[in-house]
Amino acid sequence: QQQVKQSPQSLIVQKGGISIINCAYENTAFDYFPWYQQFPGKGPALLIAIRPDVSEKKEGRFTISFNKSAKQFSLHIMDSQPGDSATYFCAASKIYNQGGKLIFGQGTELSVKP
Amino acid sequence: NAGVTQTPKFQVLKTGQSMTLQCAQDMNHEYMSWYRQDPGMGLRLIHYSVGAGITDQGEVPNGYNVSRSTTEDFPLRLLSAAPSQTSVYFCASTRGLNSPLHFGNGTRLTVT
Numbered sequence: 609q610q611q612v613k614q615s616p617q618s619l620i621v622q623k624g625g626i627s628i629i630n631c632a633y634e635n636t637a638f639d640y641f642p643w644y645q646q647f648p649g650k651g652p653a654l655l656i657a658i659r660p661d662v663s664e665k666k667e668g669r670f671t672i673s674f675n676k677s678a679k680q681f682s683l684h685i686m687d688s689q690p691g692d693s694a695t696y697f698c699a700a701s702k703i704y705n706q707g708g709k710l711i712f713g714q715g716t717e718l719s720v721k722p
Numbered sequence: 723n724a725g726v727t728q729t730p731k732f733q734v735l736k737t738g739q740s741m742t743l744q745c746a747q748d749m750n751h752e753y754m755s756w757y758r759q760d761p762g763m764g765l766r767l768i769h770y771s772v773g774a775g776i777t778d779q780g781e782v783p784n785g786y787n788v789s790r791s792t793t794e795d796f797p798l799r800l801l802s803a804a805p806s807q808t809s810v811y812f813c814a815s816t817r818g819l820n821s822p823l824h825f826g827n828g829t830r831l832t833v834t
Contacts, residue, residue, distance in 0.1 A: 617762070640820045651726070651812050651825025652765070659820075697764055701820070708755035708772075708816050708823060709780070712764035 611635055612700050614713025621720050627685040629716045631698035634679065638700040642710070643672065643683050646695045655696070656683070688720045724748050728813050728826035735803040735833045743798040743829050745813030751824070753816045754796040758782065758809040759828070765812065771796055803833045 614631045621627045633641075642657035658665045658672040658681065665672045671684040685692055695717050699710040729744045747754065755770035757780075767780030771790040785807060787799040796815075800807060810830050814823040 612764075614764070642822070644823075649827065651814070651827050652823075653825065654822035657820075657822075703819060708753040708770045708814060709767060710765075710823065711781075712757075712766070714762055714764045 611711045612698060612713040614698050614716060616716060617714065618717045619719070621685075621688045621718065623688065623690060623720055623722050625688050625720075627683075627688045627692065627718055627720070629683045629696055629698070629718070630680065631682065631713050632678075632680045633700050633711075635700070635702075635711075636679070637702045638711075639703050640701045641672070641674065641681050642699050643670075644697045644699060644712075646697065646715075652697055685718075688718075690720045690722050693718055693720050726813055726815055726824050726826035728811075728829050730829060731827070733829060733831050735800075735831065737803060737805060737833060739803050740799070740801050741803065743800075743811055743813075743831075745796045745798065745826060746794050747796075747813075747815040747824070748794065749815060749817070749824065750793060751815035751817050752793065753818065754790065755780070755814050755823070756786070756788065756796070756798045757812045757814065759812060760809050768798065768811075800831075803831075805833045807831065808833045 643655045644652035645655040646652040669686045674681045698713040756768040757765040769788040771777045814825045
């Protein structure tokens, strides 16, 4: 049973466009929602994370939008660049579940065309 | 700092063979974990550890063993490899609650 569902599976965006990746979760006990970015041949790396007490968090061109009532959160990449081409994973965890126990979405392969 | 180091980078096994995937971190993190990455499945937790001598099962533990004798090392053992264990394996560490996971660069395992 997939507790975190991610869409789309793949995404092609023109340079300068907005990339949007969506995730939905089932377990209301989740209260930490990170996004990880993975380049080919590398391990995932934390991009940005949000807690459910805020509806939006922005870091540079990357924004997380969070809708607690709908149990959904999304990643927006503004002014997408070819260097953003990577696989993106959303994830969720419970704060009292300790570090290292993340539930990941299925991943989105983003390609930004020049 | 090397971060999280995984060896080997690539491995091919025959069904029934055993092997150990090595993982070491030099950040003095208490928490370490193993994930496997499969197409369309994301990353799934195999085993994790909250400190030396303490391990627990994750979402997909069958066929894998772990031990944590030191803070730095967290090896993953496949006792009798099966084709279903063909995957990319990632080791990760973190200093604690809701802190970033630091991943190694993975081991690509093929079981024929």
